[in-house]
Amino acid sequence: MAARIEHLVTSGTFSLDGGTWDVDNNVWIVGDDTEAIVIDAAHDAEAIARAVGDRRLTAIVCTHAHNDHIDAAPELAARTGAPVLLHPDDLPLWKQTHPDRAPDAELTDGQGLSVAGIELTVLHTPGHAPGAVCLYGPALEALFSGDTLFAGGPGATGRSYSHFPTIIDSIRDRLLTLPGDTVVHTGHGDTTTIAAEAPHLQEWIDRGF
Template structure:
């Protein structure tokens, strides 16, 4: 671990809507940083839930794993509160536009994009499949990766909805995530943590 950098976590509840269906969901909120600055990974349902984790720290960026509404819904409102840029892979514009018609994000993410906060670096890994612009954030100093809805405890994220593809997500996981050390902790978009090694075994890779 680098300095006093840490991973803080909370859960926020709300809805997920796509393809004419709406479901209740619990989303993980992940905040990475030290006592003075941080980045927020995903902006699901409630600005106040997120700010409760942030505290009085400066938010350097709002990093979106993808643009399904349960991951980006309050991103513009959080940007207003924190004056932090929203970062999203541009391939997810088709999903972003379903939720936000009057706002755009600020910075395009791409594979290999890096941002440093609290002395540790997060590296973006483009992992399409669950969404075309899905991105995971690897923090090697912390021994973890934030996978959004790309990889869960038990396997890949869902691919039964618009703009998703099962073969693509499995290829993304094998190429980008299973290349990480087996002991890497996987912090997911919903539910419990797992490890790269456990999921590599479950996927037979």
């Protein structure tokens, strides 16, 4: 069976810089009936493991290391044996949530992750966090953007480890160059497309989104 995208929403909290907020997170599962990759193991390892089922989980990919995107990753890894993958620039954030458990392997820009006969390419897109990445799957016409790009604009850059000019550079140079019909599967909220977001880049810059 061909590779497909499955979607799960989990709920919990996001904490940084002394504040805590309730959040709903998108968890994305890419695979077929045999194997899968989880993108952002947020909040509920049991629910994610149920969604994966008896498939072989080949990787738990972290788009970045804010706690709401990684809090369930170690437990999901323990349940499934899958490695946790993170860009090394986000290790300081990771250690705030999991000081005693390191990721299993590093993500690097341009790296390919194979699952169910397709390849997802890692795009390093810093700005929301130093080690933020997106995953591009041309065979699925899909981009998994984490918190780098949302329906309506860039991810937040008002807290520690974030930088607005950098996220704008990442979006302009790495994401808006993708085909317009690429569907953007975000870390929170609704999906969008590259074509829907591209015309608004200058607006975001002008208002310092």
